[in-house]
Amino acid sequence: MQSNDRQNDEIQAAGDRAPERPRLTRRMKVLFSLITVLAALTLLECASRVFLRITPNARWEYRCKRAEGIGFTALSDILMADDELFWKLKPNLNAYLVSGQLGNWPPIRYSVSTNNAGLRRMPPVNSARKRVLFLGDSCTFGLGVEDDQTFPALLQNRLKNVRCVNAAVPAYSAYQGRVELEQLRPDVRPDAVVITFGYNDHLPWDHLSDIEHAELIAAERSRFINRFRFVELLRQLLPQGEAEPTTPDRPPRPRLTNAEFNEQIRGMLSWCRLHGAEPILVVWPHFAQFEQQEMLPKQVALLRVARSEHVRLVNLVPVFRVHGEKNLFLDVVHASPAGCELIADTLLPILQEALEISNDQPAGP
Numbered sequence: 107m108q109s110n111d112r113q114n115d116e117i118q119a120a121g122d123r124a125p126e127r128p129r130l131t132r133r134m135k136v137l138f139s140l141i142t143v144l145a146a147l148t149l150l151e152c153a154s155r156v157f158l159r160i161t162p163n164a165r166w167e168y169r170c171k172r173a174e175g176i177g178f179t180a181l182s183d184i185l186m187a188d189d190e191l192f193w194k195l196k197p198n199l200n201a202y203l204v205s206g207q208l209g210n211w212p213p214i215r216y217s218v219s220t221n222n223a224g225l226r227r228m229p230p231v232n233s234a235r236k237r238v239l240f241l242g243d244s245c246t247f248g249l250g251v252e253d254d255q256t257f258p259a260l261l262q263n264r265l266k267n268v269r270c271v272n273a274a275v276p277a278y279s280a281y282q283g284r285v286e287l288e289q290l291r292p293d294v295r296p297d298a299v300v301i302t303f304g305y306n307d308h309l310p311w312d313h314l315s316d317i318e319h320a321e322l323i324a325a326e327r328s329r330f331i332n333r334f335r336f337v338e339l340l341r342q343l344l345p346q347g348e349a350e351p352t353t354p355d356r357p358p359r360p361r362l363t364n365a366e367f368n369e370q371i372r373g374m375l376s377w378c379r380l381h382g383a384e385p386i387l388v389v390w391p392h393f394a395q396f397e398q399q400e401m402l403p404k405q406v407a408l409l410r411v412a413r414s415e416h417v418r419l420v421n422l423v424p425v426f427r428v429h430g431e432k433n434l435f436l437d438v439v440h441a442s443p444a445g446c447e448l449i450a451d452t453l454l455p456i457l458q459e460a461l462e463i464s465n466d467q468p469a470g471p
Contacts, residue, residue, distance in 0.1 A: 165192035178206035234269035242302035246274035260450035280370035304404035310358030
């Protein structure tokens with residue numbers, strides 16, 4: 107009897123015990139851990155692509171901060187980031203209103219229109235046997251003046267059977283101009299190229315040149331891990347180092363040194379020779395040069411390059427001094443509508459000669 111009771115107790119105890127779970131092997135644990143990590147990274151990547159605003163390059167970010175710093179954020183509204191040019195004009199703008207103020211100068215208010223290639227819109231031309239490409243910064247682009255008041259647009263109306271292309275972009279340096287020229291589509295080959303740079307090239311931004319920034323961007327793009335968006339999220343969460351301060355022993359590093367500036371200008375001249383285009387260098391004036399007589403370093407560099415390379419050069423500094431009218435400028439460097447008229451009058455005979463156009467030909471399309 108006791109034996110039967112003992113057997114019943116053992117059976118009852120065995121039934122109460124839960125069945126043992128199969129133990130995971132070390133390999134299975136590693137596999138499940140990898141699956142969990144990959145799932146988490148996938149979710150993080152998806153969330154980053156949906157919600158994270160990526161800063162494509164440090165040059166573009168710095169340019170936007172500069173516009174904010176001077177209280178003229180509208181200058182960035184017409185631009186968009188670009189991996190190779192740092193930024194470029196937005197395409198298909200239709201009379202986009204830009205307004206703001208530069209320093210203590212009067213407020214600026216103008217509209218900007220662009221075509222589907224992201225170039226400032228020009229007056230129509232019915233037929234054209236010649237093409238002139240204008241490369242430059244906001245001065246050539248026409249900051250502060252309407253589409254039809256820029257000096258390339260005025261020249262479009264004065265040159266018969268010539269299509270003028272305003273490829274200038276605000277805040278461009280000679281480096282960006284050279285890259286833009288080398289990216290030109292084969293069907294937009296110009297007969298003449300008007301090259302106007304110098305103001306932005308001498309400005310110190312963040313102690314790195316445009317060339318150095320381009321190399322950093324190319325290196326980052328080539329790294330496989332940077333294809334993942336969450337890497338940028340982690341980078342933004344980490345503390346960022348500050349630029350080294352300027353000291354007497356370490357002067358501000360310009361966007362392009364004089365040597366680098368010369369190299370970029372010569373690169374554009376070489377492109378023109380290779381593609382049968384006539385280059386024309388333009389020395390742009392500054393408001394202060396109404397009174398001061400000495401030339402600025404980048405202006406001197408253009409004069410020397412033109413002399414050594416035997417190319418046409420138009421020096422606008424003495425032209426503006428002769429007229430001596432303060433209303434030729436909107437601020438320290440950008441030309442007013444009257445200034446653009448003067449520039450167009452000055453460039454017209456030079457372009458007619460370069461394009462072998464008779465001076466007595468009627469203007470207009």
